Amino acid sequence: MSYTNGLDKPTDYFNTKLYTGNGSTQSISSVGFQPDWTWIKSRSEAVAHVVFDSVRGAGGNKELTPNEQYKEGGNSTLNYGFLSSFNSDGFSVSQGTSSPNQADYVNKSSQTYASWNWLASNTTASNTDGSITSTVSANTTSGFSIVSYTGTGSNATIGHGLNSVPSIIIAKDRDNTGGSNWEFYHSSLGATNRIVLNLTNASSSSSTAWVTTPTSSVFSIGTATNVNNSGNDFIAYCFAEKKGFSKFGSYIGNGNADGSFIYTGFKPAFMMFKSTSATGSWQMYDSTRDTFNDGTQPALKANGSDAEFTKNVDILSNGVKLRDTTSDANASGVTYIYMAFAESPFVTSTGIPTTAR
Numbered sequence: 001m002s003y004t005n006g007l008d009k010p011t012d013y014f015n016t017k018l019y020t021g022n023g024s025t026q027s028i029s030s031v032g033f034q035p036d037w038t039w040i041k042s043r044s045e046a047v048a049h050v051v052f053d054s055v056r057g058a059g060g061n062k063e064l065t066p067n068e069q070y071k072e073g074g075n076s077t078l079n080y081g082f083l084s085s086f087n088s089d090g091f092s093v094s095q096g097t098s099s100p101n102q103a104d105y106v107n108k109s110s111q112t113y114a115s116w117n118w119l120a121s122n123t124t125a126s127n128t129d130g131s132i133t134s135t136v137s138a139n140t141t142s143g144f145s146i147v148s149y150t151g152t153g154s155n156a157t158i159g160h161g162l163n164s165v166p167s168i169i170i171a172k173d174r175d176n177t178g179g180s181n182w183e184f185y186h187s188s189l190g191a192t193n194r195i196v197l198n199l200t201n202a203s204s205s206s207s208t209a210w211v212t213t214p215t216s217s218v219f220s221i222g223t224a225t226n227v228n229n230s231g232n233d234f235i236a237y238c239f240a241e242k243k244g245f246s247k248f249g250s251y252i253g254n255g256n257a258d259g260s261f262i263y264t265g266f267k268p269a270f271m272m273f274k275s276t277s278a279t280g281s282w283q284m285y286d287s288t289r290d291t292f293n294d295g296t297q298p299a300l301k302a303n304g305s306d307a308e309f310t311k312n313v314d315i316l317s318n319g320v321k322l323r324d325t326t327s328d329a330n331a332s333g334v335t336y337i338y339m340a341f342a343e344s345p346f347v348t349s350t351g352i353p354t355t356a357r
Helices: none
Strands: 014-020 025-028 037-042 050-053 082-087 090-094 112-118 125-127 134-139 144-150 156-159 168-173 183-186 193-196 218-221 233-239 246-252 261-263 266-275 283-286 297-301 309-311 313-316 319-322 335-345
Touching: 014 025, 014 266, 037 082, 050 082, 090 112, 134 156, 144 156, 266 313, 266 319, 297 313
Parallel strands: none
Antiparallel strands: 014 112, 025 090, 037 050, 037 112, 082 090, 125 134, 134 144, 144 233, 156 218, 168 183, 168 233, 183 193, 246 335, 261 319, 266 283, 266 335, 283 297, 297 309, 313 319
């Protein structure tokens, strides 16, 4: 089984980096590349998730909070800490001006953090493929792009720069002072359904968010204000599936402790899943926070500020085995969607198989 375009080494495009806050400033290195999108969450405290990207730029008041509705910089990053720069092998973080008793998002002394890092292109380009001109940082090898655009309030198309069809699009209004939800497109749901990253809601029918299935050049948006508020600036994170690196699909829970197996075709480095036919939290796992399979893995909720907790999951050489009967992961007959990125392919281009942990 051959993997092309350098995806024998997925860590060139995605990597999880753990660190401990020092209460001041510090550089987080050994990511392996200069990230374009960094998602940070405290493992030890119940505080918001924060994401930063190179298209909008690093620095104070540039955070977005995936578990909340705040606009860009609307959750007081300067008070709670921020990502101050993207570096050649990682990023730098600064503690905010909050008092010691207040939570710090990225660098509170002695608190532990997880960061998930994706590589786009380290550059931006104007894209005129759609009816709205966008600014794009795209990596066609790994199938990831960051897209900035301004809404018109009318049905429109947006160029994403991937040269392949996105399976996932996560869009956020950067300007809405009243707050707005994170719209989440998943190919398993299709363009006539929507689900929200910051909520536990099941998916619902919609004809105004994602109008039609994306193409290899554009995605289509309707009149929904969460994706197309007239005059407001938006950011979208787009993912196209790449063999040996990423997998986006769905599964049905069996309600059994010997739970569903989710085949990815690689050893997952990161996985997030969500029930779509019932309410439930977005569950986040990675292979870095716990490197052994003992029937449990540390989890975080993408839609919540909760500190790290434990779920019954095993990360295998070719997928994930659920050993949990809860509604968030494996309720009987419930449909779930997932997104996964590789630590290593199941079989590399040299024919070397990946072993289980």
